[in-house]
Amino acid sequence: MAFFISIMLLPLYRFFCRRLKFPEMLAIAASLLALIIVGGLIIWFFSYQISSLVKDFPTIQNNVMNHFTALSEWVGRNSPYSTEEQMEFIKTRSSGLLNYAGGLLSGAALSVTSVFVFVALLPIYIFLMLFYRNLLLRFVFFWFPEESHRRVGEALHEMQAIIKSYLFGLLIQVSYMTVLLGGILLIIGIKHAILIGLIFAFLNLIPYVGALLGNIIGVLLTLASSAELWPIFAVLGTIAGVQFLDNNILMPRIVGSKVKINALATIVGVLVGGELAGIAGMFLSLPIIAILKIIFDRSKSFRQWGVLFGDERPDKSPMKVPALRKKSEAVQQQLQRENKVEPPHEE
Structure with a gap:
């Protein structure tokens, strides 16, 4: 960190x-x-x-x-358990719940x-x-040997640029997600709208997993703060709309990362990062994978790992196209063009 x-x-x-x-x-x-x-x-x-x-x-x-x-x-009404039986069940389970708490x-x-x-x-x-x-x-x-220093310098420049664009982009994302989501919920009339927007904005920094947790917490806060059920659907709909706007329009323009990580590598990275370092590990998993991909792409020995992390998905099977089995620069550039991935930035 x-x-x-x-x-x-x-x-x-x-x-x-x-x-x-x-x-x-x-x-x-x-x-x-x-x-x-x-x-x-x-x-x-x-x-x-x-x-x-x-x-x-x-x-x-x-x-x-x-x-x-x-x-x-x-x-x-819809089961054989009466209200008294339900209360008895809750009482018998309360001791275990207290121990867990x-x-x-x-x-x-x-x-x-x-x-x-x-x-x-x-x-x-x-x-x-x-x-x-x-x-x-x-x-x-x-x-590294002296003949590799130029490539090492290029990789360091690229890492610095990607980390800065990613982290600054996340700060901007937290700000506008809090204002946008909280402001819309406030206009609708949802209680604790700014708090819901703030919690969701920070949890959304964790790829995939954070958005799910943010939706759950937003629903629970709304359910606890309102005697009616319509605000829940309003919160879920607003979150879905703001998230669609963020994922497809705002965030790609703000971050503009030259390294694309596929969804499988991202989810596995988030889970592994969470096991190793908790919330901080989940948050840092994506930039760490991006750094590893930069290193692997520039290394002949580990280029296969860069392919595994990347989003340059071939349309045809390597079983049928032998060229896709090779670590060829020309093939890599062709896949990047097909998947609209910017080539590594050299300074």
């Missing part, structure tokens, strides 16, 4: 150094301060929205009980500790990576 954020802070660091003539240490400190201010504003805004949700807790509790009663009556709370306590450690160490890592960036680059070049 510190590596990606330090690359994102490089333009700001260079602005302080070159335009404002700050000393190196002061430029790094100013960049970190800007990052902390932005992060603090996001946390404050999220906390403010949560506090407004907590204030409505009595109404939420009443709505939940009404929905539960209606569901219980529906189950009683206790386990979750204990896990959450450990997670909170991990978050504090993460927040404390992250600025230190970012500072050191910016301060020792030239040393780290020298270390990378030392791994």
Whole structure:
């Protein structure tokens, strides 16, 4: 995480150094301060929205009980279980549910500790990576023979450009998704519209999985805040419309990444990243796969892995077309043209 954020802070660091003539240490400190201010504003805004949700807790509790009663009556009409039998079933299962909740709370306590450690160490890592960036680059070049240094430099330039465009694009995406989705829901009259938009915008950063979780949380918040059912369909329809606009029009123009990752590699990467590093691993899975693809595409030994991660899908089977079985530059360029994939950017 510190590596990606330090690359994102490089333009700001260079602005302080070159335009404002700050000393190196002061430029790094100013960049970190800007990052902390932005992060603090996001946390404050999220906390403010949560506090407004907590204030409505009595109404939420009443709505939940009404929905539960209606569901219980529906189950009683359409099944052999009466309301009394349903309540008895809930009581017998309540002890197990409480034990499960206790386990979750204990896990959450450990997670909170991990978050504090993460927040404390992250600025230190970012500072050191910016301060020792030239040393780290020298270390990378030392791994390769001198005749390969040009290709290594091209790959490093391309990685930096893709990471910056991707991460800055995600920041812009969170901003306009929160404003667009929250604003539309607010106009419709949905309670806690901005909070729903904010939660969905951040969860949407996790490919595929995040959008599903965002829909579920949006429905639960709406169901708990409203005594009627029509707002649920309004929320789902608005989310679907905004997501279609984001996926097909806004995000491709904002990010404009030259590296396309196929859906299979993305989903597997998200699951593996989640197992290895939790939410942060799921969020970072896509840029990590993009970096690996850049490296693999420029390596003769690992080019097959670049093909596996990429979206250059051949229309014909390699079983019938022998040319598709070879690591040929001409074949690769042809597939990129057919799939409208931009070639690697060289600087």
